[in-house]
Amino acid sequence: MKSANNKRKNCKPHSAGILIRIQLAALFFLLSSSMIAQNTSFQKVSKTILLKQQIITKAQSTKNIYCDFTQEKHLSMFKEVITSKGIFYFQQPNLIRWQYNTPISYTIVLNGKKVQIKDDNGLKEYDMSSNPIFKEINNLLLNSLNGKILNSKDFKIEYYKNHYEYMARLLPQNTAMSDVLTSIEIYFNRIDFGVVAIKLTEDSDDFTLIKFNQRIINGQIPDHTFKLRP
Amino acid sequence: MDKFQIILLSFVLSLINPFGVQARAHNLQKEGFTIAVFPQKSARYLYRAKINFRGKEITGLLLIRKKPEGSYRIALVTEMGLKLFEMGFYPNKKKPFVLYSCIKYMNKKVIISTLRKDFESIFLNFSAWKKPKIHQKGNQYKYRYCYQGKRLYFCNKYGDLSKIIRKRWGFKQEIIKIKNSKNPYPQEIAIEHQHITLSIILTFIK
Structure with a gap:
């Protein structure tokens, strides 16, 4: 009996200790998660003139960008994400590759007037004007990268920030764009004001999120990068 | 009793006792097998799509989702992420086809109707309860099943689909060629229209 009582006595403080540790861990978890939430949730920026100027100045000083990208297509009704990965190149004034x-080998070069596409079936070249889809995407990307989109009258623009990024939310005002997209969100790094992600939201809450990683700004990009060969 | 009277009598009897007809179909269905391009009950497939319409090519990724009740949902997305269209096929519902979204550039009655018929041919799922017609070419045999007089499904001796032909007023509308490579899903589906310059090639990704 004595030994059993001793066991109980010894057991009590031990279990209480575990309980305190669990409570502390839960408290720590709650505090840290609320801090993360505070850091990642976006708040509206009231003074936008300086921020806009900083982003445009940075964009204008960017001669080229070379980076990896991850493109996620979120289809709400499918509960499905189609993820594509690759390399992105941009050269002022209007060259994009x-x-x-993955999941397919596909390269597209946009040079202002022409579109070159290379896939497993070979190389094809189109006039940008013959395909309205390419034209819209090209204009959207170029104007996002060179900052011109922030002065565009085709969008109502709101600015937000969190601990790591600034975000410009663009709401299309013209019907041609609003037929395709309900909003465009451009995410800028808070340190160097470079574009780190673009989110294109369509109707029915489907969206495409393009994240740019390992960005190299104003590095060396060979000229032949923007000229595809068979 | 002449021949006409016998046919009339059997028709009237079948109207009075429809259960008899159903029982016969049921027994024959047991003997047959299900013809389906995607035989799995529920699955999700990603295909590379190439659509060539009057010399203009549209490429992208086609996502196909099959649900256990036999419905299909498909979405075509360009490589750069823009959704071109999203459609639903519900063979057991009052509204068997729903166009959820389509960009303005493609949203034309002719295009939607053509795509609908093409995919309906592919997604059709039926029990082959009638004896097939057998085509012989050298040592190879092809088994032809007819669905409602409009669609012809060609299988090999293992039941793998190799070709679908849709007809209208007796004329071929489109030919769909299927490469299976012993998988439970096609490796390639090639749709070739006979009267309009439209071809669709779907190549399996994952």
Whole structure:
């Protein structure tokens, strides 16, 4: 009996200790998660003139960008995400190369007037004006990267910030764009004001999120990068 | 009793006792097998899509989701992420087809109707209870099943679908060629229209 009582006595403080540790861990978890939430949730920026100027100045000083990208297509009704990965190149004033490596090999070069596409079936070239989809995407990307979109009258623009990023939410005002997209969100790094992500939201809450990683700004990009060969 | 009277009598009897007809169909269905391009009960497939319409090519990724009740939902997304269209096929519902969204550029009655018929041919799922017609070419045999007189499904001796032909007023509308490679899903689906310059090639990704 004595030994059993001793066991109980010894057991009590031990279990109480575990309980305190669990409570502390829960408290720590709650505090840290609320801090993360505070850091990541976006709040509206009231003084936008300086921020806009900083973003445009940075964009204008960017001659080229070379980075990896991850493109996520979120289809709400499918509960499905189609993820594509590849390398992105941008050269002022209007050269863009998207090189998709997964799930398919597909490269598209946009040079203002022409579109070159290379896939497993070879190389094809189109006039930008012949395909309204390419034209819209090209204009949207170029104007996002060179900052011109922030002065566009085709969008109502709101600015937000969190601990890591600024975000410009663009709401299309013209019907041609609003037929396709309900909003465009451009995310800028808070330190260097470079574009780190673009979110394109369509109707029915479907969206495309393009994240730019390992950005190299104003590095060396060979000229032939923007000229596809068979 | 002449021949006409016998046919009339059997028709009237079948109207009076429809259960008899159903029982016969049920027994024959037991003997047959289900013809389906996607035989799995529920699944999700990603295909590379190439649509060539009057010389203009649209490429993208086609997502197909099949649900256990036999309905399908598809979405075509460009490589750069823009959704071109999203459709639903519900063979057991009052509204068997729903166009959820389509960009203005493609949202034309002719295009939607053509795509609908193409995918309906692919997603059709029926029990082959009638004996097939057998086509012989050298040592190879093809088994042809007819669905409501409009669609012809060609299988090999293992029941793998290789070709679908849709007809209208006796004329071929489109030919769909299917490469299976012993998988429970097609490796390639090629749709070739006979009267309009439209072809669709779907290549399996994952």
